């Protein structure tokens with residue numbers, strides 16, 4: 295690398311220098327501190343490795359166009375730090391042609407240092423997403439007075455169970471994926487909004503045709519979220535969409551293949567749906583419903599154990615039991 299470029303590394307802002315193909319040639323101390331990458335781990339890599347799906351496509355297009363015509367470019371990028379946290383920054387990239395070789399010098403200014411109100415931090419985005427999903431879920435089942443507490447318990451227990459199962463079995467889910475599952479679990483019965491009240495809350499036994507109609511809530515739910523997310527057209531929420539759809543469609547599948555709607559068996563059932571099904575059944579058992587009394591926690595736990603390998607994934611039931619033994623499952 296040309297010596298004159300090293301001067302830029304002395305700036306107080308994070309600085310990155312790449313070759314014409316965006317391969318990293320040097321970064322400065324501030325860059326290392328902010329991103330968590332040390333020079334020797336990142337030099338030689340493509341600058342795009344930090345990329346997240348959150349930076350709009352148009353940003354990259356205008357960036358490419360400017361640099362291709364030898365112009366400097368400024369814009370906002372959302373990158374990943376090494377620990378996978380998001381890093382929102384305003385960056386200026388300037389091309390330098392030195393002795394026939396092209397270099398790009400990028401100088402970052404962290405958005406955290408700018409005035410508040412110019413961007414949404416990650417925590418706030420997560421909060422908004424959470425409330426949005428909650429309002430959505432509650433309003434679809436507004437006719438059921440007990441639903442709010444059921445949904446809150448399902449979400450809370452799903453969060454605990456995902457984390458515990460991940461620790462116990464090592465399924466390698468990152469924190470983000472875990473929170474997507476917990477967030478999305480609240481939507482599991484969103485399809486019930488399309489089921490007639492007389493059938494849904496019927497106190498007595500159901501006729502076959504009534505059962506068939508109720509079972510439609512899994513498929514209908516997927517259509518509903520598809521429609522909502524198409525309206526939203528928002529990449530931030532979209533990431534949770536496939537997790538949510540798996541939960542909505544498959545939360546009534548059973549490990550032995552006797553569930554619905556697709557009679558999936560074993561690990562063919564998405565993990566998130568296997569987790570939510572245990573939590574959903576457990577909370578339903580320990581709650582009073584029009585057609586049943588409330589069960590004691592011990593009795594509900596016995597039921598989960600009895601259904602290992604039948605209704606439920608045995609390993610996940612074991613994770614649930616370990617939470618119970620630690621006193622983390624209250625009725």
Ligand SMILES: [Fe+2]
Pocket residue numbers: 482483511545546
């Ligand atoms: Fe359901």
Ligand SMILES: [Fe+2]
Pocket residue numbers: 444448482483574
């Ligand atoms: Fe439920």
